Structures are given as structure tokens and as C-alpha cells.
Amino acid sequence: MFTDLPIERHACHVYTRSIFREVQKEIRKGLHDCYQISVTSEDGMKVCAIQQKNKNNESVINAKVVLNGVDGSVTCSCNHFGRHGYLCRHIFCVFRINSVNQIPDMYVSKRWTKDVLPNHLLEKRHRYGPCIEETDKLADDIHASIEYCIDRIRNDAEKLTELLEKVNELKRNLDAELPIEKRKTNNEEEFQKLLGVTTPKQVIVKAPQGIRNKGCGTGGSRFIGPGEKAKSKSKTNKTSRTCSICNETGHNMRTCKKNTSKAKGIVDEDFGDEDEGSENHSSDNGSSDN
Numbered sequence: 308m309f310t311d312l313p314i315e316r317h318a319c320h321v322y323t324r325s326i327f328r329e330v331q332k333e334i335r336k337g338l339h340d341c342y343q344i345s346v347t348s349e350d351g352m353k354v355c356a357i358q359q360k361n362k363n364n365e366s367v368i369n370a371k372v373v374l375n376g377v378d379g380s381v382t383c384s385c386n387h388f389g390r391h392g393y394l395c396r397h398i399f400c401v402f403r404i405n406s407v408n409q410i411p412d413m414y415v416s417k418r419w420t421k422d423v424l425p426n427h428l429l430e431k432r433h434r435y436g437p438c439i440e441e442t443d444k445l446a447d448d449i450h451a452s453i454e455y456c457i458d459r460i461r462n463d464a465e466k467l468t469e470l471l472e473k474v475n476e477l478k479r480n481l482d483a484e485l486p487i488e489k490r491k492t493n494n495e496e497e498f499q500k501l502l503g504v505t506t507p508k509q510v511i512v513k514a515p516q517g518i519r520n521k522g523c524g525t526g527g528s529r530f531i532g533p534g535e536k537a538k539s540k541s542k543t544n545k546t547s548r549t550c551s552i553c554n555e556t557g558h559n560m561r562t563c564k565k566n567t568s569k570a571k572g573i574v575d576e577d578f579g580d581e582d583e584g585s586e587n588h589s590s591d592n593g594s595s596d597n
Contacts, residue, residue, distance in 0.1 A: 309335045313408035314399065321410065322393075326419040330393050337399030351377055353405075357397040370397040379411050392416045 308315055309331060318330045336359075345356040352375050359368040371384040381402075387395030394414055401407075417423055453474075460466035499505055547556045552563045560566060 310338055312338065312403060314402060314410060317409045321415055321421070322419050323421055326393065329391075333387075333394065333396045334399045337396035338403060341396050341400040343400065343404055351375070353401075355401050355404075357400055359397070370395075372397050372401045374401055374405065380413065381411075388414060392419060 308319070312334060315331060315334050318334065319327055322330055340361070341357050341359045343355050344358050347354045352373055355372045355374065357370045357372055358366050359370065361367050368385070372381065373383075374381050381394075381398050383395050383397050385395055385397060387393075388398075393416070394410065456470060457467075460470065495506065548559075549556050550558055550563050551560045553565050
């Protein structure tokens with residue numbers, strides 16, 4: 308036990324070992340890491356504000372626990388019980404403050420308890436069929452007698468072999484006199500009685516609609532990811548260079564059809580002058596290097 312709280316001892320008696328470890332952790336966290344910062348009453352119910360802190364004493368979670376004093380029901384805003392099937396640390400903190408020493412039965416899931424199977428299912432009659440007190444006593448005497456004989460001749464191989472032959476002969480005679488009944492391969496009725504449910508006559512499973520995965524190939528085209536969509540969108544929104552004369556794309560002012568020969572010659576001269584200037588500049592650089 309990690310704490311001296313009665314509710315922890317009650318959880319130990321109720322839950323199985325594996326689930327008790329999880330509940331015990333919640334009880335310990337509710338004692339050391341959670342505390343109540345405020346409480347209000349609304350229509351006979353206590354609304355408790357619980358704050359949880361981490362190892363650095365920093366507030367990490369603020370939960371609201373509603374405790375009904377009439378029927379003993381309790382709810383928490385973290386919904387831990389709905390997700391895991393056992394109460395959370397915030398509720399155990401409220402239980403400690405309000406001196407609740409046992410977990411309410413409505414919050415103890417039957418599948419987590421030690422007595423999930425009724426005690427009568429552990430009796431011999433469920434393994435060997437209906438039993439009578441007299442036959443049970445005789446069967447116990449037979450077991451005791453056989454064990455006594457085996458202990459007496461345990462180190463004598465010859466005697467053990469002789470006893471084994473006699474037991475096998477008795478077994479063959481019983482099988483011939485009382486044929487073994489075939490066991491039922493389908494235990495569906497027994498499980499239905501145990502669980503209190505019935506198997507539906509027809510189970511219909513429908514395929515989900517509108518589900519497409521990347522690379523599935525359905526619909527005649529492949530699935531395009533968001534990255535590829537953004538890249539193609541940037542290409543389409545990119546502005547193309549236009550001609551300075553007609554403002555159309557696909558050509559420049561030198562190859563434009565609306566450009567007259569005179570203007571075209573002027574443009575060519577301008578480009579020629581630029582070429583000569585670049586050549587002279589390169590030659591000057593070469594001479595300076597020498």
C-alpha cells in the first residue's frame with residue numbers, strides 16, 4: 308500500500324492485481340499532486356475545482372468534479388472513467404476531502420473485479436457434471452488409495468509396471484462398458500447463459516463510403532497530396548513576361564509582329580552597341596591584366 312487511505316484497501320479487495328496497480332496510481336496522484344482550490348453548491352450538488360501539479364510544482368490540469376450527495380454519483384471533466392473504466396485522480400482527491408472510504412459500486416466495472424465469474428461456476432459439478440455427496444467421497448477415497456500405492460512402490464519398477472497394466476486393463480473395461488460421449492464443439496449456449504447476451508441472427512457489415520487513401524488509384528486519377536497542390540498552384544499564379552510593345556506573352560519586342568522595321572533596326576543597333584561595349588570592356592580588362 309502506498310497510502311493509509313481506506314479507499315485504497317477497498318480497491319485492493321475489489322479489483323484484480325493488474326487493474327489495482329492502475330487505480331492505486333490514481334489514488335496516490337490524487338493525494339500528492341491534486342488539491343481543491345474552490346467548491347460551490349448547486350441544486351444539492353458540490354462543484355469542486357481541482358488543480359493538478361507536476362513534479363516542478365507547476366499547474367498542468369484544471370478539472371471540475373461534480374459530486375451528487377443524493378445518489379452518490381460523481382463526474383469529472385477529464386472523462387477518465389469513460390475512457391479507461393476506473394476513476395481518475397481528481398475524483399479520488401474529492402473523495403478524500405469528503406471522507407468517502409469506498410468506491411461506489413456504480414463505478415466498479417464488473418470486468419475488472421476478482422469475482423467476475425460467479426462462485427458456483429468453480430464447483431466440481433461444472434467440470435464433471437452433477438455430483439452426489441456419496442460419489443464425491445468415494446472418488447476422493449479412490450484418489451487417496453492410488454496415491455498411497457504409488458508412494459509405496461515408487462522405487463520398484465517391476466511393481467509399478469504391474470500396477471500400470473492393471474489400471475490400463477480396468478480403463479479398457481470401463482471404456483467398453485461405458486462409451487465416451489462426444490463433447491459439444493460449440494459452446495455458444497453456455498457463453499450466452501454466462502454473459503447474458505444472444506448472438507444476432509444476421510450481422511451486416513457495410514463498407515465505408517467516401518474513403519480514399521493516397522495511391523489507391525480509384526476514380527481514374529491518383530491522390531494528389533497538399534504539397535504537390537501548393538507547388539502546382541504557385542506555378543499557375545506565376546506571372547509571365549510580356550512584350551513591351553503589344554503586352555502579350557510568348558515573345559519579346561524584337562520578335563513582335565507589330566514592331567516596324569525602323570524600330571527593329573534601332574533596337575538591333577542598341578543591342579549591337581551593347582555588344583561592342585562589352586567587347587571593349589573585356590579587352591581593356593585583358594590589357595590591364597598584362
